[in-house]
Amino acid sequence: MACTKIFSGDLPEIINEIIQYFQNDFSTLHSCVLVNRLWCRLAIPLLWENPFSLKYPKNYHYIEVYLHNINEDDKTQLNEYGINNDLFPSNTLFNYTSFIHHLDTYKISNSIEKWVSAVKISTNFTVQNNNELNYKKLIYRLLFQIFIENKVKVYTFKVKVLSNEDFEYFNDTIELILQNSNFICDIRNLTLDFDPTDDNITKFMIFLYSNCNSISSLYFLFPWYYYPITEKHLSQIIESQQNLKKISLCFNNIPLYHSLLSLKNSNCINTLSTIIFYHVSFKNVIILNEVFEQLNVLESIHILYCYSLDSNFIQQISNLTKPFKLRSLFMNEPLSEPLQLLLQKSGDYLENFGFEPEYELSRQEILEIIKYCSTKIKFLKFSGFNDEMIYKIFDIIEKVELSLNYLTIEGYDDEPSSTVLQCLGQILPSKLEYLSLSLVINLNDFEIFLKNCQNTFIKKLLIKNIRNGKREELEKKNILPFIKEYIMKKKRAGYLAFLDYFYIQTPIDDDDLYSLKNEVKEFRLHNIIIQNYYDLNIEAREFINEMY
Numbered sequence: 001m002a003c004t005k006i007f008s009g010d011l012p013e014i015i016n017e018i019i020q021y022f023q024n025d026f027s028t029l030h031s032c033v034l035v036n037r038l039w040c041r042l043a044i045p046l047l048w049e050n051p052f053s054l055k056y057p058k059n060y061h062y063i064e065v066y067l068h069n070i071n072e073d074d075k076t077q078l079n080e081y082g083i084n085n086d087l088f089p090s091n092t093l094f095n096y097t098s099f100i101h102h103l104d105t106y107k108i109s110n111s112i113e114k115w116v117s118a119v120k121i122s123t124n125f126t127v128q129n130n131n132e133l134n135y136k137k138l139i140y141r142l143l144f145q146i147f148i149e150n151k152v153k154v155y156t157f158k159v160k161v162l163s164n165e166d167f168e169y170f171n172d173t174i175e176l177i178l179q180n181s182n183f184i185c186d187i188r189n190l191t192l193d194f195d196p197t198d199d200n201i202t203k204f205m206i207f208l209y210s211n212c213n214s215i216s217s218l219y220f221l222f223p224w225y226y227y228p229i230t231e232k233h234l235s236q237i238i239e240s241q242q243n244l245k246k247i248s249l250c251f252n253n254i255p256l257y258h259s260l261l262s263l264k265n266s267n268c269i270n271t272l273s274t275i276i277f278y279h280v281s282f283k284n285v286i287i288l289n290e291v292f293e294q295l296n297v298l299e300s301i302h303i304l305y306c307y308s309l310d311s312n313f314i315q316q317i318s319n320l321t322k323p324f325k326l327r328s329l330f331m332n333e334p335l336s337e338p339l340q341l342l343l344q345k346s347g348d349y350l351e352n353f354g355f356e357p358e359y360e361l362s363r364q365e366i367l368e369i370i371k372y373c374s375t376k377i378k379f380l381k382f383s384g385f386n387d388e389m390i391y392k393i394f395d396i397i398e399k400v401e402l403s404l405n406y407l408t409i410e411g412y413d414d415e416p417s418s419t420v421l422q423c424l425g426q427i428l429p430s431k432l433e434y435l436s437l438s439l440v441i442n443l444n445d446f447e448i449f450l451k452n453c454q455n456t457f458i459k460k461l462l463i464k465n466i467r468n469g470k471r472e473e474l475e476k477k478n479i480l481p482f483i484k485e486y487i488m489k490k491k492r493a494g495y496l497a498f499l500d501y502f503y504i505q506t507p508i509d510d511d512d513l514y515s516l517k518n519e520v521k522e523f524r525l526h527n528i529i530i531q532n533y534y535d536l537n538i539e540a541r542e543f544i545n546e547m548y
Contacts, residue, residue, distance in 0.1 A: 022046070155189065212240075238268070244271055263295065274298075277304065281306070351374070351377055378406060382409050418442055
């Protein structure tokens with residue numbers, strides 16, 4: 001009876017909660033649209049709040065939907081480039097533009113590029129090469145103009161401006177944004193990823209700290225070269241916020257000063273709960289102690305591939321009177337002598353750990369990691385190892401077995417990974433959210449691994465078979481039949497990605513199972529979804545940003 005009421009629309013509040021649960025499940029949302037009018041009305045806003053984020057849309061017609069009600073002058077401009085008005089729908093069921101809450105400048109420009117290519121094919125229209133960029137810039141500007149005119153409220157705004165063409169797009173639109181402060185004044189999540197030398201970028205940063213003070217999540221990603229004035233602008237953005245809860249700093253081996261100091265002096269001392277350091281240099285940074293002491297509600301600290309985690313850094317952390325809640329530590333530098341002091345200070349807070357050293361770790365270094373490693377780790381990543389090291393890595397896996405949920409193991413490109421494959425299956429927990437193996441695979445070893453892990457269900461399984469040489473020089477070693485026998489038929493995974501990687505091939509020409517449509521269909525019949533390897537792959541930075 002209750003189920004009947006839900007489907008008939010008698011319980012709209014409950015239906016709304018159910019549909020909200022499928023926010024990022026686009027196939028399910030499309031099915032919800034077809035149930036009835038109420039379900040359609042609730043699902044459509046979720047489908048249209050961030051259409052530019054779709055990785056593999058069947059088409060880019062949503063751009064045409066947005067452009068359908070542009071004025072006559074704008075239509076005339078498009079006509080001059082060969083775009084007929086018949087391309088746009090005459091009317092729509094909803095004001096789809098009003099549902100947008102997420103904008104990413106790079107994804108918008110990328111979508112326009114693909115839409116233009118699709119329109120060329122479907123309508124046989126051509127634009128001279130020297131005019132094509134102007135045409136794309138016009139579409140870009142018109143989209144932002146439509147968003148602004150419809151009083152769209154943007155809550156997540158990502159500004160990624162790296163190439164010259166990206167600057168062409170952004171510079172052509174920046175004045176529209178600056179003249180309409182309401183457009184992004186309520187943003188909650190801001191990402192800045194650009195070369196900060198451009199004057200319009202500087203204007204934009206000034207605009208941000210003058211007009212936007214409700215940001216809860218900040219993500220700064222900047223190149224390796226350093227501009228002091230840029231960091232000062234970033235500091236002003238930080239200091240202007242009233243409810244900053246999360247900040248991610250990526251400065252590519254650049255020492256921080258102003259940005260860290262702004263955390264101490266800003267309004268966020270009672271709001272900031274998460275800090276992520278990515279590729280940051282701590283060399284000669286002497287204010288860590290006082291900054292961390294001032295932050296009253298800090299619950300989550302993440303250090304990803306940072307530099308100069310030396311005795312100066314660790315001494316400042318050791319001197320803290322507050323707990324140092326280090327949730328993530330990923331390293332690719334040599335382990336410093338006092339590493340155990342850092343692991344001791346973090347106690348059982350550490351949840352995500354990985355090392356990808358450019359040298360071979362000593363046995364003693366591995367033993368120290370095992371000794372002080374938290375038992376609550378759920379994400380582990382290891383790259384590069386010899387046989388002696390792998391047994392110590394297995395000790396870490398067994399130590400954290402009860403909490404482990406994500407595991408990545410990457411071997412050397414030129415050494416078979418027999419020991420890993422022969423032993424790993426025996427120590428895996430009964431259930432894993434994610435397992436990624438990037439190894440030089442021997443067929444017999446791989447079959448042993450699959451047999452040994454028959455009691456483990458892996459929701460997302462990624463396998464990269466590293467082939468040492470060029471495709472035409474290597475004998476055929478097809479491991480797909482083993483995957484079908486032990487994974488597909490026994491339904492041991494929910495999502496699967498498999499890649500044959502020829503790392504000496506020039507240009508690199510990989511074989512991705514996702515490209516084999518008949519194979520994809522066969523796995524789908526066994527309720528296993530095949531995905532593109534690089535889409536299913538989880539990088540530490542992405543994982544941390546999403547989970548914390």
